Amino acid sequence: MTVALLFRNSLILVLFLSTTVRSTTQPKMSTLSEKFMENSAIFSGELFSTIAKADDPTKNIIISPLSVQTCVALAYAGASGETAHEIVKGLRLVSDKREEVAESYAEFLQSYKDNQLVKIANKIYVNQNYKLKESFKEITGKYFNSEADTLNVANPAAAADKINKWVEDKTNNKIKDLISSDNIDDLTRLVLVNAIYFKGNWAKKFDKENTMKESFYFNENDSVQVDMMTQKSKFRFGVFEDLDATTLELPYADSNLSMLIVLPNQRTGLKDVGSKLKNKSIFEISQNMYETEVSVMFPKFKVDYAVELTEPLKKMGMTKMFSNAAEFDNMLEQPEELKVSKVLHKAFIEVNEEGTEAAAATGAVIRMRRSLPKPPRQFKADHPFVFVIYDKTAVLFVGTIRKLTPANCSHDEL
Structure with a gap:
């Protein structure tokens, strides 16, 4: 001091x-x-x-x-x-x-x-x-x-x-x-x-039997094998050209709380997305999402x-x-x-x-003082992303996953 x-x-x-x-x-x-x-x-x-x-x-x-x-x-x-x-x-x-x-x-x-x-x-x-x-x-x-x-x-x-x-x-x-x-x-x-x-x-839990090893890229070429959860269901989804990213909302059971994931379109796009989010409200993003069938791949961490x-x-x-x-x-x-x-x-x-x-x-x-496509949307979070836990009143948590290792890919139940 x-x-x-x-x-x-x-x-x-x-x-x-x-x-x-x-x-x-x-x-x-x-x-x-x-x-x-x-x-x-x-x-x-x-x-x-x-x-x-x-x-x-x-x-x-x-x-x-x-x-x-x-x-x-x-x-x-x-x-x-x-x-x-x-x-x-x-x-x-x-x-x-x-x-x-x-x-x-x-x-x-x-x-x-x-x-x-x-x-x-x-x-x-x-x-x-x-x-x-x-x-x-x-x-x-x-x-x-x-x-x-x-x-x-x-x-x-x-x-x-x-x-x-x-x-x-x-x-x-x-x-x-x-x-x-x-x-x-x-x-x-x-x-x-x-x-x-x-x-x-989760309101829609992931089946453990469908969790598989997949690559998570922390830059264009380097990756690590992680436990990737998978499911196909209806979720709120969004495409944002101004962020150069897609979004997915995973709701929690019996609540108004959700996790919103902002996934850059590019493997190395996290820095740009992070700076753009400074001027874009999570609530504004949420209002411009829609429900559709999505094939989801999301890492445990x-x-x-x-x-x-x-x-x-x-x-x-x-x-x-x-x-x-x-x-x-x-x-x-x-x-x-x-x-x-x-x-x-x-x-x-x-x-x-x-x-x-x-x-x-x-x-x-x-x-x-001292527009809705017929085939399911794809949302594969295999590279760095931003996540937010929020409800209709406030943002509780916000974070970013930049790099995963076997040490922070959890197998434990909550």
């Missing part, structure tokens, strides 16, 4: 995401919810594109934009001035009014309250020697359903363990060791955490991913919250100067014949 002449207490933001699919039909959305959905989709594309550009081009990616957005939105609830303005703009929040932002999250979380597929939780850990401002505690508790707990930063190992155990519990043990003891010290004031868990079965999000968020315009000029004066009763020192994110996904299991976690540390 960079040493500065002025130090700030630290606030750690931690977000977690996993999946469980058994959702029910959701009620008609309000205008606020519609804007939340639209803006969330834009933020998802921008965050994914920013990370993909900076990351190793051979590395698989899985992130939860919703988890990141929610965690930083918790920090926004205690921000003011230019810091708050940058967060509103960078996260694509529905308004620059704190109450409207809070209400949009309240409506979103309410829509998942009794959902057995997707579980969402928020938590605030505060240094045991400090107290949250009542206004901050009220808005995060009432609108974000966030519980508060104390943290003994004098014992960094125990403090990190306490947070990590909460994360493991909320992500079905899929996300481990999100926070290390090195991230916590006597300047740490708060740790903000969001968690989502999802696990879903398992991916773990970790990324430090400070630089990507700065590139998206959120710079002041990381600086010694950060304004987080609405969090603690004591007059402390705070800044975000780190934003950590971990994610996991596994896809097989039965369905999908996914998890993710993000943490941020705030410190003291």
Whole structure:
């Protein structure tokens, strides 16, 4: 961590995401919810594109934009001035009014309250020697359903363990060791955490007997043998000339959730598709797909991913919250100067014949200043592609499979 002449207490933001699919039909959305959905989709594309550009081009990616957005939105609830303005703009929040932002999250979380597929939780850990401002505690508790707990930063190992155990519990043990003891010290004031868990079965499962070894190309010529799931059935399908790609939607059983796959037409077309998706909403893509018979070949895979999000968020315009000029004066009763020192994110996904299991976690540390054809369509995902897990309200996960190996081609049942 960079040493500065002025130090700030630290606030750690931690977000977690996993999946469980058994959702029910959701009620008609309000205008606020519609804007939340639209803006969330834009933020998802921008965050994914920013990370993909900076990351190793051979590395698989899985992130939860919703988890990141929610965690930083918790920090926004205690921000003011230019810091708050940058967060509103960078996260694509529905308004620059704190109450409207809070209400949009309240409506979103309410829509998942009794959902057995997707579980969402928020938590605030505060240094045991400090107290949250009542206004901050009220808005995060009432609108974000966030519980508060104390943290003994004098014992960094125990403090990190306490947070990590909460994360493991909320992500079905899929996300481990999100926070290390090195991230916590006597300047740490708060740790903000969001968690989502999802696990879903396909509405149309793949028959294991039809899974076969096929080549997966990670460039024009080089390939590896992977387990490729196959089936022929009716799915929503799309051809997008502007993306130079085709799309397929695989719905999950008893829910509004689906996995949407964007497959470049060229084996080496992933980079171009990824950049184009920054300006094209997943919901816009979905609206321009149609149901038809499709012959599908789709690989089994398992991916773990970790990324430090400070630089990507700065590139998206959120710079002041990381600086010694950060304004987080609405969090603690004591007059402390705070800044975000780190934003950590971990994610996991596994896809097989039965369905999908996914998890993710993000943490941020705030410190003291310091047309329909007759034959079936073909959809063969034998080269790098983008995938999105979403429903009618938000993008839960987005990722890309760039390269597969025997190690991340799973044979396990979910």
